[in-house]
Amino acid sequence: MIYVIEKNDEKYYFLNTNNTSIVLLKNKYDYLFILHWGSLISPTNLDYVLKELNRASYLADANGVKDFKLEQMPQIYPSYGYSDLREPAFSIRYQDGSRITDLRYDSYKIYKTKKKLKGLPTIISKESESIDLILIDKIKKIKITLTFSVFDAYDAITQSVKIENLSNETCYIEKVCSASIDLLFSDLDMFQLNGAWGRECHINKRHLVQGSQSISSARGASGHGQNPFIALATRGTNEEYGEIFALNFVYSGNFLGKVEVDMHKNTRVQLGINPFDFEWILDPSQSFQTPEVVMVYSNEGLGKMSRIFHKLYRNTLASRKYLNSTPPILLNSWEANYFDFTKESLLNLAEKSSEIGVELFVIDDGWFAKRNDTTSSIGDWVPNQVKLGGNLDTLINKIKKNKIKFGLWFEPEMVSPNSNLYRLHPEWVIQVKNRRIEESRDEYVLDLSNPAVCEYITEILSNFLSVYSIDYVKWDMNRNFTNLGSTYLSSERQKEQAHRYILGLYSILENLTKRFPNVIIEGCAGGGGRCDPGMLYYMQQIWISDDTDAIERLPIQYGTSLIYPSVSLGCHISAVPNHQTNRITNLDTRSTVAMWGNLGLELDLNNLRKDELEILKNKILFYKKIRSIVQLGDLYRLQGLDETNEYAWMYISEKQDEILVSYVQIMAQPNTVAKRLRIPYLDVNFNYLDVENNRVYKGDELYALGVSKGSCKYDGYSKQWLFRRI
Secondary structure (H helix, E strand, C coil): CEEEEEECCEEEEEEECCCEEEEEEECCCCCEEEEEEEECCCCCCCCHHHHCCCCCCCCCCECCECCCCHHHCCECCCCCCCCCCCCCCEEEECCCCCCCCCCEEEEEEEEECCCCCCCCCCCCCCCCEEEEEEEEECCCCEEEEEEEEEEHHHCEEEEEEEEEECCCCCEEEEEEEEEEEEECCCCEEEEEEECCCCCCCEEEEEECCCEEEEEEECCCCCCCCECCEEEEEECCCCCCCECEEEEEECCCCCEEEEEEECCCCCEEEEEEECCCCCCEEECCCCEEECCCEEEEEECEHHHHHHHHHHHHHHHHHCCCHHHHCCCCCEEECHHHHCCCCCHHHHHHHHHHHHHCCCCEEEECCCCECCCCCCCCCCCCCCECHHHHCCCHHHHHHHHHCCCCEEEEEECCCEECCCCHHHHHCHHHECCCCCCCCCCECCEEEECCCCHHHHHHHHHHHHHHHHHCCCCEEEECCCCCCCCCCCCCCCHHHHHHHHHHHHHHHHHHHHHHHHHCCCCEEEECECEECCCCHHHHCCCCEEECECCCCHHHHHHHHHHHCCCCCHHHEEEEEECCCCCCCCCCCCHHHHHHHHCCCEEEEECCHHHCCHHHHHHHHHHHHHHHHHHHHHHHCEEEEEECCCCCCEEEEEEECCCCCEEEEEEEECCCCCCCCCCEECCCCCCCCCEEEECCCCEEEEHHHHHHCCEECCCCCCCCEEEEEEEEEC
């Protein structure tokens, strides 16, 4: 709920969820401050928070008032150049060359049911309440609307910003954050998710120091290197304990997350579009809407934070039905045969897939034009009838006779230099005139800031999905931007290209998902190169890494699960030796790790022995019994944050009556005896049946003593337990 308290010429805004609060103050000079972000506070007078701040030396006064110093005060959207010398939340350049903006409070509006952000993915729930706080610079006639939306039941708050030019002159946005939060303390650790291709979303923790620390991407995508997520936590925070202030950007392009600790040990955290190589021309009467940031506070550690994000994203981020259902188990053909396949090999693979319980068969790269390696044909989305042994429709029908769904791989945003599309439209790629276009994976990037390109991609895919019986699309993006430039945009608007590209991408996906609401789309960008809430708005799941090695997947899946729900994580059982690491891991462990999210297969069933196929069949059968627990239940990570040799995680079903516990030891240790895994979070007043051996445990027994991990005498040892509450 949102409450407004007025006292003389001050206003207090309480943005309260069931358990958390953000409290804002409009003071008598019409500045907006944030007094509190944290545990729930009932509406009351909190003016003492600012009054009790000691005045620091050698800081400029503001508003002509002695000792009114903005630089030491917790602002909610600080301007550039007006006595606060810390990092501003936005910067605008005006026609006269000036860059100072002095925002003052104008008005507010409260309304039920959050509005969809035009052209952008949006967290939406009918059970929400929003407030628009309107700020105006009366001299420059700039209007900024801060929109906060409160999701009571989810303990989450979102913020976005709209800038409007009410003047008669063009201005230039050089920086705009979607959220800027000031905290009056700094003894905090910063959690981030970073890595590279093949090792995405590893957890990195560092203590804040005076100065700036940041995460960012300027690659045209949210990127493998950093996820658009920052969590500030009190020292010693773990899965169960500690306060956390977390922000996640609902955006898929260039971003900057920055934390500044000033000389008075206050903290400013900001998240938004990366200002590097960004500028937006704002003509008179025009507006600019930022993507939104999700803000989550937890006073019960990382575990509670994750469960808030998971529930929010499952229920409000994507209205597509598959985020609240159980997606099919798939087999992807890529690691089975790469580009080298025939009609017969595909049909054999599909038949064996169906026999062991797979529900969706996906043909990956290589099915179109002259595509036998990476050097040609991206953009020429015409089925290769010679390679497929006839037309695609016939092949799909034969595959579906196995009572299995069908999916197809596309890379719609790219084009091969050796393609008919590029020969026809060389001006459609990202490029700078008279400069060589550098290749990556033998590809160029199509310029999605050009509406003609977006229309072409939309129609090509729409035709495919209309003509062929396709249930699933794997949407890939295998390279980042280089040689950034657009033949479509004017010279003055070249710095708008990266953001316009993402807006173009969202427009394509918006059109396709509305036309084909039953088609599952899995997002991939060379694995987890675009794993973010923006893509999850349109896509039911993300292929979180091209690395399919079970052991390497443990930290990847652990880190990704900090934010993103299990139902959105593509996790596959792959072949051994693994194709990325050459590691040999037993099938039990590969299956256990792949059951962290949406189970899939990435191996050639034709090369497996009968006993291996039978094991796989049983694993798939087991997963079908427990997948609603995994995909729709609550995740509790038991081990892995600090202990790198052991990982354990648990899912509790929505009704709290079924529990799945998984454990993996990476390296064997000599001369040890079996240890125990404690299982907290259960109701101590109930008994729990171990389904495998029919042994009954009391809830307090499992909490105090746990279960035996067994004899971990080989590398990659794993074990799973399924309990039912009785």
